[in-house]
Amino acid sequence: MKKVALTMLVLMFACLIFAPTAMAEEAAEGAVSGVNFTYVWVACAFGIAIAAFGGALGQGRSVSSAMEGIARNPNASGKIQTAMIIGLALIESLVIYALVVVLILLFK
Incomplete structure (x- = not known):
């Protein structure tokens, strides 16, 4: 668990490093140069990777906990399943939302 937390911390730090460069605007021409656009691509890749990893991890833990709860108390399976589906949707x-933000950054 500590390795996962450390990896996530390093990835978030890398995103914070690249974010100012990715969001910087050209003052004179307004066009995006190749170097700055490369940083946008890198920031978008990190952003969607972290979102997908976090979402998959959260969904896996949610389903695992719901299945354990149903195994312990089969009579409450309806309530547990409803809460699990709402949680998975959220x-x-x-x-x-992370995908939308990435697409906005890429096609800006």
Whole structure:
């Protein structure tokens, strides 16, 4: 667990390093040069990778916990399944929001 947390911390730090360069605007011409656009691509790749990793990890833990709860108390399976599906939808919406942000950055 510590390795995962450390890896996530390093990736978030890398995104913070690249973000100012990726969001910088050209003052004179307004066109995006090749170097700055490369940073945008790198920042977008890191952003969507972190979102997908976090979403998959969250969904996996959610389903695992729900299945354990159903195994312990089969009578509560309906309530547990409903709460799990709502949670999965919210987790997936965060990943979709990250995708929208990445697409906005790429096609800006």
